[in-house]
Each structure stands twice: as structure tokens, then as C-alpha cells.
Amino acid sequence: MYEHQYDDTGLPTSYLLLTFLSIIFVYLLYKTIIKSRRYRCRIKNCHCEQESTLNIYSILLVGCTGVIFILLRNIYTINMKSLVSGYNPYAVLGVEDNTDLSLVKKSYKKLKRQISKQKKKLQKKGEESAFEDLEEKMIELNKAFGFISKPETYHEWISKQSQKETLMAIPKYLLEYSKLLLLFYSLLLCVGVWLIIKFFEKTRLVNQSKVYFSTLESFLKSINNIESNFIGVVQILSLISRSDDLIEYNVNIDIDKVINYIETTYNEPVIEKTKSYCAIIDFLTRSSFNENLKSKKFIQSKAIDILRDYQKIAIFERPELYNMLYNIERMFIQRVFHPHDYFSQFPFIKSDLNLHNDLNITNKYNEIIRDSEFSKFIDNSDKLKSIMKIYKEIPQLKIIDLVAYTVEPENKCIKDKSFMLNANSNCYVAFNVINTNKVDISEYVHAPYLEIKNGFKVFYTINNQIQNESFEFNTIPSIVKFPVNSHRLGLTSIKVFVLLKGYIGFDISKSIQVKYFSNNINKA
CATH class of the missing domain: 1.10.287 (Helix Hairpins)
Structure with missing residues (x-):
């Protein structure tokens, strides 16, 4: 039985301990019950990556709960004060x-x-x-x-004639060292203030997406030297690996093994011989040189954040890079090494790398889907059913009712998909995006480690020049409308692109011809 004494010094030590441990308890409870940011695929062993069942936070939570229980027992004392003690x-x-x-x-x-x-x-x-x-x-x-x-x-x-009092009491041995504990908590408070200061100092170095400003400055300096083909993809991956967001992240990976694997399997030279670059390549190729699941999730989420900020810069500085950057984002969502690696989006398929250099890959891909020729890749009927199930859950977008118009009555349609508009008026393009396979657009993307819902982005070109505007939507069907001013007379080609969020190979586009005229020109 513990020896208790009432604390008349104003320093309830156990209460201080409980205050401190309560904060730790809430944090550990949050870390224990928080859902993993990974889409839980209904296909068994879809990506052959299982998270460890051993959770250090659960162990710490049990220990913290035990200490709190002991402290509560120490400080909780009920005193029955009788006003008629001994009366018979x-x-x-x-x-x-x-x-x-x-x-x-x-x-x-x-x-x-x-x-x-x-x-x-x-x-x-x-x-x-x-x-x-x-x-x-x-x-x-x-x-x-x-x-x-x-x-x-x-x-x-x-x-x-009796009174029940609940008193706060502490063990005598704790009270004897209460001054030392007070000193300890004073130092702990100083450490907490220091951590808060360091946190705000760090937040000044990052933007709202938690991406370092230096990462975006580096991209802005290099943007004019980036190519718009697969070499540009490699350049972007190199930039991300050298960013302050990833360069300081310690990854336990064998650089030589990764380099040898990429050069022999993919026949691609490794331009950056650093741990961060090799960790990115290891992630995209789904190899297992980096076995740390937490590290993989960090690389995926941080790279996606960086790429989304790159897109915001590119749409104004170099719009022709926008589509490529969006494809690279989807590479990280699906864990594929090449922006044309459509087949690896589906489980159990080992993609044919020779298709990467095929200019008609999109047509081939759609032909395989139409003819249900996944059997060329998979000979297991159960796996084939799983693949087709995923495919049927992917939204099949379609652009309809694409028109160009002004608010004035003189605009008219010359012929199908061609419009005549007054160049001095406010001109608009509008269309509707529908989903032909009638699945819910809000369903989750089938992606490893990531929980992200479907959606789509829209951008457009005027005479094959990408414009510095893009739009994002999460509902289908959706009516998209935006102003268009070509600042030129004559025939103009306007093409709209709809990109499906999270999936490669399901983008669509449609174009119309618009003839702008001036009021000074005879329209007859």
C-alpha cells in the first residue's frame, strides 16, 4: 500500500505527470486508429505489398495507459468525514x-x-x-x-451527518522530489517553445502544399531546358530527386543494385547516382530494393505534391509541359516507370516494354480493351476476372455538345463542328462531359498506397498552342464553359482535352473550327 500525504505546497506532481501523459496518450491513440492512406483493394495480394502488423504505437499506447492508471490511483483519495464519529x-x-x-x-x-x-x-x-x-x-x-x-x-x-470528500493526494516519495520535477517540466516547456519556433521557421520555407520554395525555384530556373518527350520525364524525375523535399530524406537503398537493374532491364541510363533518385526509380519500377513501406508512401505523396505545383508553374511559363507533368503525376499514382505503360495499371500484368516506343500504342491499347484480349497477358481466369472488374470501374469519358458562341445573335454555325463568331464580342466555348459506362465518378482510383478519388482536368489549345488555363472537376456529367479570345481574324482551331485523374490512357479530346470576323467585313 502506498503511503500518501496531502500536498499543501501547491505542487501536485502526479497531476503534472498526468497532464503531460494525457497529451501523449491522445497522440498515440490518434496514430493507432488513424486509417492508412492506402486504397484497400478488394483483390487479394493485388500489389503484393502488405503492411507490417506490428505497430509500435499500439505498444506505446498500452504502456502509456498503464502509467496513467497508476497515477490516477495515486492521486485519487476519498475521505469520509463523519460529524458524529463514535455516536451510539x-x-x-x-x-x-x-x-x-x-x-x-x-x-x-x-x-x-x-x-x-x-x-x-x-x-x-x-x-x-x-x-x-x-x-x-x-x-x-x-x-x-x-x-x-x-x-x-x-x-x-x-x-x-457525513461528508464525502475527494482529495488529490500523491505518493510521499514523489512529493520529496517535486522541486526536481518542477525543474524538469520547466525545461520541457522550454523545449516545447523551441520546437514551436522551429516549426514556424520551417513553415516559412514551404508553401501551402508543404513543398519547399527552393524546389519550385529550381524548377523555374530549369523549365526552358526541359524537353517534352521521355527525356523530359527523366529530367523531371531528376529535379524531384534533387529537391530539398527529398534530398534530406534518408533512404536505405543499394544504389549500385538499382542502377544495374534499370540499365539491364529497361535499357535506360541512370543520370543521377543518388539515393533519392534510385528510391524514386525503385518506387516507379515496383522493384524491392527499398523495402520500407513508410518510405515508399512518403516518396509517392511528396512527389505528387511537387508535380502539382510544377503544373501550376508550367501552365503559365511553358504550357507544352503541362500534359507531360500530369502524366508523371499519374505515373506516381499508379507506380509505373513510363507514361505509356498502360498495362501495369492493372494487377498481375507484366507490361511489354517494347510497346513504349510504339507510336500507335493508344490504338493498340484500346483495341486490346475492346476485344477483351487481356488473355494475351494473363492465362489465369480468376486474375482475368479481377482485371476486367477494375477496368469496368474506370470512368469512360466522352465530350458532347461542344460549341463556340457569343451572347450576340449574329453568331451562327457554318457547318457541323464549325462556327462563325464576331471577334469583337466575348466568345465562349462550352461542352458537356459524360461517363458512358455509368460508374460513380467519386469512386476511388485503383492505386497502390494512395487513397484518391476519380476526377478530371480540362485544358485547351488554340491552333495547337496550349493556353495557360486549366480546370478541375469532380462530378459527372459536368458542363464546362470558358471564355476564348484568339485576337486574330479568320479560321481558328480550338481543341479541348479532358484528362482522367489517376489513370493513364483514358484521356479524351475534341476540336472545333471557329471563324472570327470583324463588323467591318461583309459576312455575306
Whole structure:
């Protein structure tokens, strides 16, 4: 049994410990029950990556709960303060407990007579001042006899004469070292303030996406030197690997093994011989040189954040890079090494790398889908059913009702997909995006480690020049409308692109011809 003493110093040490541990408990509870940011695929061993069942946070949570329970036991003390301690009505009347009521009555009358005789003697002696003590004795006799004759009255009176107090107490040995503990918590408070200061210092170095400004500055300096083909993809991956967001992240990976694997398997030179670059390549090629699941998730999420900020810069500085950057983002979502590696989006398929250099790959891909020729890749019927199930859940987008118009009545349609508009008026392009396979657009993308819902982006070109505007939507069907000003007369080609979020190879596009005229030109 612990020895307790009440703390009169104003320093409830156990309470301080509980305050500190309560914060830790909430954090550990959050880390234990938070859902993993990974889409839970219904296909068994889809990506052959299983998260470890051993959770250090669960172990710490159990330990923290035990310490809190001990501290609560130490500080929680109930004190029953009785205002009638030792009161026994039988003893007042000079009888034993549970004596018969008739005997109690005899003793009560006997004691009353004795008090009456004493009062008469004092009255004869003229000592009336002593009557007060006798009156109190008489009152006590009456009260005791009343309680015995009516037990329910006695129990009610006893309950009203007791007080229950909950006191905060601490073990004596903790109280002896309370000053040292106060010093410890003072230092801990200083450390907390220092961490808060460092946090705000760091936040000044990053933007709202938690990406370092230096990462975006590096991209901006290099943007004019980036090619728009697969070499540009490699350049972007190299830039991401050299960013401050990833260069400081310690990845345990064998650089030589990764380089040898990429050069022999993919026949691609490795331009960056650093751990961060090799970790990116290891992630995209789905190899297993980096076995740390947490590291893989970090690389995926951080690269996607960086690429989304790259897109915001490219749409103004070099719009022709926008589509490539969006494809690279989807490479990280699906864990594929090449922006044309459509087949690896589906489980159990080992893609044909020779298709990467095929200019008609999109047509081939659609032909394979139409003819259900996945059997060329998979000979297992159960796996084939799983693949087709995923394919059927991917939205099949279609552009309809693509028109160009102004608010003035003189705009008119010359022929199908061609419009005549007044160049001096406010011109608009509008179209509708529908989903032909009727699946819910809000369904999750089938992607490893990532929980992300479907959606789509829209951008457009005027005479094959990408414009510095893009739009993002998450509902289908959606009506898309935006102003278009070509600042030129004559025939203009406007092409709209709809990119499906999270999946490669399902993008669509459609174009119209618009002829702009001036009011000074005879439209006849």
C-alpha cells in the first residue's frame, strides 16, 4: 500500500505527470486508429505489398495507459468525514447494542429520573447555572431513545451527518522530489517553445502544399531546358530527386543494385547516382530494393505534391509541359516507370516494354480493351476476372455538345463542328462531359498506397498552342464553359482535352473550327 500525504505546497506532481501523459496518450491513440492512406483493394495480394502488423504505437499506447492508471490511483483519495464519529444511541442510554425496546425504555426512564433528582438538588442549593449541562444530557437521552424507537430516523440522520470528500493526494516519495520535477517540466516547456519556433521557421520555407520554395525555384530556373518527350520525364524525375523535399530524406537503398537493374532491364541510363533518385526509380519500377513501406508512401505523396505545383508553374511559363507533368503525376499514382505503360495499371500484368516506343500504342491499347484480349497477358481466369472488374470501374469519358458562341445573335454555325463568331464580342466555348459506362465518378482510383478519388482536368489549345488555363472537376456529367479570345481574324482551331485523374490512357479530346470576323467585313 502506498503511503500518501496531502500536498499543501501547491505542487501536485502526479497531476503534472498526468497532464503531460494525457497529451501523449491522445497522440498515440490518434496514430493507432488513424486509417492508412492506402486504397484497400478488394483483390487479394493485388500489389503484393502488405503492411507490417506490428505497430509500435499500439505498444506505446498500452504502456502509456498503464502509467496513467497508476497515477490516477495515486492521486485519487476519498475521505469520509463523519460529524458524529463514535455516536451510539445504545451507549448513551447505558444498554448493550440491540437490547429489547422495553428494556431500553426502562433505562431511559431511570436516567431521566436521575437527572430530575439532580436538578432538584441543585435548585435547593441555588445553583441554577448548572441546569444547562443537565438540559443537554436530557436532550441527548431524548434523541437516543427516539433513534432506537424509530431506526429509520437514525439512519437518515447519520447519512446527513457525513461528508464525502475527494482529495488529490500523491505518493510521499514523489512529493520529496517535486522541486526536481518542477525543474524538469520547466525545461520541457522550454523545449516545447523551441520546437514551436522551429516549426514556424520551417513553415516559412514551404508553401501551402508543404513543398519547399527552393524546389519550385529550381524548377523555374530549369523549365526552358526541359524537353517534352521521355527525356523530359527523366529530367523531371531528376529535379524531384534533387529537391530539398527529398534530398534530406534518408533512404536505405543499394544504389549500385538499382542502377544495374534499370540499365539491364529497361535499357535506360541512370543520370543521377543518388539515393533519392534510385528510391524514386525503385518506387516507379515496383522493384524491392527499398523495402520500407513508410518510405515508399512518403516518396509517392511528396512527389505528387511537387508535380502539382510544377503544373501550376508550367501552365503559365511553358504550357507544352503541362500534359507531360500530369502524366508523371499519374505515373506516381499508379507506380509505373513510363507514361505509356498502360498495362501495369492493372494487377498481375507484366507490361511489354517494347510497346513504349510504339507510336500507335493508344490504338493498340484500346483495341486490346475492346476485344477483351487481356488473355494475351494473363492465362489465369480468376486474375482475368479481377482485371476486367477494375477496368469496368474506370470512368469512360466522352465530350458532347461542344460549341463556340457569343451572347450576340449574329453568331451562327457554318457547318457541323464549325462556327462563325464576331471577334469583337466575348466568345465562349462550352461542352458537356459524360461517363458512358455509368460508374460513380467519386469512386476511388485503383492505386497502390494512395487513397484518391476519380476526377478530371480540362485544358485547351488554340491552333495547337496550349493556353495557360486549366480546370478541375469532380462530378459527372459536368458542363464546362470558358471564355476564348484568339485576337486574330479568320479560321481558328480550338481543341479541348479532358484528362482522367489517376489513370493513364483514358484521356479524351475534341476540336472545333471557329471563324472570327470583324463588323467591318461583309459576312455575306
